[in-house]
Amino acid sequence: MVTKLVSAPVVALPAVKTKEQQLELALTSRQQTVEGARKGVLVAIERLMAGCGVSREAAIHTLLTQAKAGMLDPHLDMMLRAAHDGRGRKGLNGPYPSIRTIKGWRALEKEGHLAPKTAMTALLDVPEWAAAFLRLWQLPSKPNVTHSYEQFRREWAGSPEDLPSIHQVRRFIGKLGNVSRQTGRIGPREMKNIKPFVRRDISDLLPNDVWTADGHTFDAEVQHPFHGKPFRPEITAIIDVATRRIVGWSVGLAESSLAVLDAITHAVTREGVMAIFYVDNGSGYKNDLLRNESTGIMGRLGAEMHFAKPYNSQAKGAVERLHQSVFVRAARELQSYIGVDMDREAKLAQFKITRKAVKTGGTVNLISWPQFIEFINQRIADYNARPHSSLNGISPDMKLAEFIALGWEPHTLKPGEDAYLFRPQVERVIRRGEIQLYGNRYFSRELEEFHGEQLRIGYDVNDASRYGFMPTMAG
Structure with missing residues (x-):
């Protein structure tokens, strides 16, 4: 890096911009004060002209004469002093403007430029x-x-x-x-944090038009599902942009393609099929399991997959804020919280307690894996039911209900279709009725006539005895 x-x-010098070149700045505090004072002086002159029936020049002369003699109303005197720029040639008027200067204010007022110019060059x-x-x-x-x-x-x-x-x-x-x-x-x-950005309008989106997802390492330790030792699980959450609802999630040992697949499965089987899946460039998303035209799940679902640009997490602001709103907040509720803002002494004490318990075979004061799953499920339900400022004070669940009341319906899977769609698939060549897959060999007489051909094989990651096959797009 x-x-x-x-x-x-180095920045190209011809492109270097001053603040004045970038945009016409709003008036400074001093300019506003001077402009207001000049307007007040001009109003006082108009009143003097109307009350005494004199010309403008006579009214200005009278005003300045009274000011120099100390006979002017104190408030008007302060206004006259404040209206004077004071940066020009020093004359005989002291702290007050000249008759010619006040006449010039009248012309500037008609042009709408009564404020003084700033003491800086317009161009760099x-x-x-x-x-x-x-x-x-x-x-x-x-x-x-x-x-x-x-x-x-x-x-x-x-x-x-x-x-x-x-x-x-x-x-x-x-x-x-x-x-x-x-x-x-x-x-x-x-x-990117200081440059202008495009604020996206999502008012025309419908539910399931765009989903976005991201992984988050949980900021508290829980018991590992296999050996019970302390570890921090990886949560993959999917949020619907139109409603801000968490539509699916999964939890695993790391942000992997299988964890993402599990989150997509959880979301699609419950909420319907999305049109666009917007994610970052991590290996958990940019892989054949999701993207391959023949075996990837995006192609099988008929969904488009779009990737955010590098260093552009702002583009996924909805799901980035979700981490703080749900998962960081949830982690703070646990005794095993080890976030960056946790007191160092308390964090070290908790670390020693859990490691000593693991070493001596004692009881670890961490929630179990089933308790953790139930805990996160409840926090997600709470989030979906909580009013959001971005939704004008209603909850994501209520926002979805509004769309349903207007006639929106999700595009759902047909019965039994999920078994085909969500099993990971690979392509393998059939040899004499056999398939070799990850060290296992499978045989079926139904494959006899497919000798030498390449088929797509769907398999169950949790059960090596279960698989299915189907012709490739070419077959």
Whole structure:
């Protein structure tokens, strides 16, 4: 990762943006104050003209004369002082604007630009030395300006009088936009957290249009189903984007393709078939068991599988937030919680207790595997029944009920179809009525006429004696 960051190109100088180039900024607090004061002064002048029947210039002259003599209303005097820009040429008016300046405000008000300009240039004038300095400063090691400037000064090949001061360098960096300033100093993953993004609209989605899934290592230890020792299981959850419901889940020893297959099986058999399955690029999803055109489950279901771009977990925000809303919250309820924010002393004490119990054959204070399954099932049910702000205060279960009331129906499997669909499949060549599969040999006289042909073999991962076969797409 470090090598990748170091080799990242320095930001192209012509593309460097200041904040002013990016967009017309809202008025600063000072600009708003001055603008309001100028409007107040112009209103006072209008009232003076109407009350005394004098010209605008006479009203302005009277106002300034009273101000200089200390005879003006204190509130109006403060307003007149605040309206003065004070950055121009110093004249005889002291803290007050001139008659000509106040007349100019009238013209600016008609144009809608009564606020003063900010004291900065509109465009960033990129100096010739900028590229050389940025090459030393825009590094993943994040050197400070002083350190980079010292190296920049040592490598300076121009004349000494052309060497910019460190203050000039700091001013140039200060004018860079916040994103351009970080280029090279942070990697593409962190850069995504500060760059603009597309907020997706899901208002037109129906249930089962898009499912998204992700694996999560549980933040508490439970008893291993085989030997009872402490371990952290991997939970794979599938969420329906339209309703935010958890439609399926599985739990295993690691995020594997079989765990994902189990979660899909759990979801499809209960909720119907999805149209799109949106997941990350992990090995648990990017494999032949799910993707193969002939033997993969996505093809058998008629569903499309789409992958999120690398370093783009924001695109799967619904399921990413799910981890915190359900599984991290559930883990905190257990005594064996070992999350990153757990008190270190308490975490170490719990670790010693469980390891001592394992070593001495004592009782481990962890929930059993069946208890864990029941525990997670209940927490998922609670989540689906809990009101969500993203659903305008209704629960995922209620959102699904709304769609059903409007006539939506899921596309479900036919009876017995799940046995064919959800068994993992591989392709094997038949030799004299026999199939060789993962060290086992199967024989059937029904395969006699298929000698030398390639068939798709469906098998039960939990029962090696059960298998089925069917012709390939070519056969």
